[in-house]
Amino acid sequence: MRILVLGGSWFLGRAIAQQGVDRGWDLWTFNRGRSGQDVAGVRPVRGDRKVQSDLKRLADAGEWDAVIDTSSADFAPRWVLAGARALAPVSSRYVYVSTVNAYRGWPTEPLTEESELLDAPADADEEFGRDGPAATCYGVQKAGSERAVIDSYGPNRVVILRPGVILGPGEYVGRLPWWLHRAERGGTVLAPGAPGKTIQPVDVRDVASFVLDQAAAEYATGGAYNVAAPIGHETMGSFLTACLDATGSRGVLRWVPDQTLIEHGVRQWAELPLWRTSVGAWAVDSTRAQAAGLRCRPLAETVADTWAWLREGGAPVEHPRWVEHGIALEKEARILAALGQ
Known part of the structure; x- marks a missing residue:
């Protein structure tokens, strides 16, 4: 090819x-x-x-x-x-x-x-x-x-x-790196929404493999494809637990309901990356891509490999979106204090 x-x-x-x-x-x-x-x-x-x-x-x-x-x-x-x-x-x-x-x-x-x-x-x-x-x-x-x-x-x-959301080693947006660094700090970690909330990030390496298969005539099926992990493949709870495990953190997740976060003015998608209350944010049907060969590894593997990349000195290409992500520690502390933490 x-x-x-x-x-x-x-x-x-x-x-x-x-x-x-x-x-x-x-x-x-x-x-x-x-x-x-x-x-x-x-x-x-x-x-x-x-x-x-x-x-x-x-x-x-x-x-x-x-x-x-x-x-x-x-x-x-x-x-x-x-x-x-x-x-x-x-x-x-x-x-x-x-x-x-x-x-x-x-x-x-x-x-x-x-x-x-x-x-x-x-x-x-x-x-x-x-x-x-x-x-x-x-x-x-x-x-x-x-x-x-x-x-x-x-x-x-x-x-x-x-x-949808692509994560993995080399990420330039800063969503997963922020969560990993926050997990590493430990303490009480503000966890958004409910642990059972389904999310659909996909590993950059799995996207790359699917892209190449679609470029190859012997594999390609043509048309349009939603490229996301299957609905139900992962949850916010499994994601944040993987962040704690990967960093060896002794932090404790404190799950805070959506409405409480909204009342405290937490910006969705940015201050607590991957958190969004909209019905369709994590309701992207990717069965067509799966039938065409998309395979999605466990999110815990993506998390662990990204942490290893960061520990080895990995740094993304400078991009303005990196600084958009993450809640200020002072704001997180204020919210947790208001909840009696």
Whole structure:
């Protein structure tokens, strides 16, 4: 297999590149070379997908069996469209990593691949959707990017993957690292909601494996897939217990009801990462992806391996979302004190 990864130097893109090399594939990457490091064994091409001459130079290096796009989170649909148009004549298929945020109903309702998507044109610019709720803009842009890829390749040559929360070694968002560092500190740990609450994070390495399978003609089944752990696979209780176990912490979980946290002004999804009360936040049907080969390892393994990565000096590529996560110790203490802890 001759594969081109747009990105390929950090987190999911890096995991894809590493696994592709491990499979013995001819793995190429395209990025600006400003963040992360190339995986040993890849063929890097430096360039900016916003620069037409760079795209032409990249296309001239083809052909590829598949293009895997992991780097478009910060690109408006019009840039995805330009890149897809340039690469369509020199590649057989396009695997686009989108997000569940592209659904109109996320996170307020359960989702399947048939759920309605947000609406954006394939050539939308960076400002499209910014006049609506801030939380929706990202999903609007990704929905437009999906359309850009399909318009360029046609539906039969495109695989759309819509992950929810991706965790694991190399994470740049900071959700799991925050919980691990909080567990390590010990003491009474404010645990959100109920321990039996189902959650659906998926390991970055499992996503990478599924992405590569969808890029390979002998495995690919095409279409769109929700990429999340099966509903009921893990709970908030099993996740936080794994954090305590991985760090060797003697901390004690103090479970606090959702309504109490809301009354104390705790910001969902951010101050206590992975905590969200919306009905659809962890109700993403991924049975189609499982039938196509998605396998999700136990979350405890993801937690332990991420802690090992951090202990070995692992550090993510600098990203502004890292500082968004985690409740201040003073605020946590105030809430626990109000509950008699």
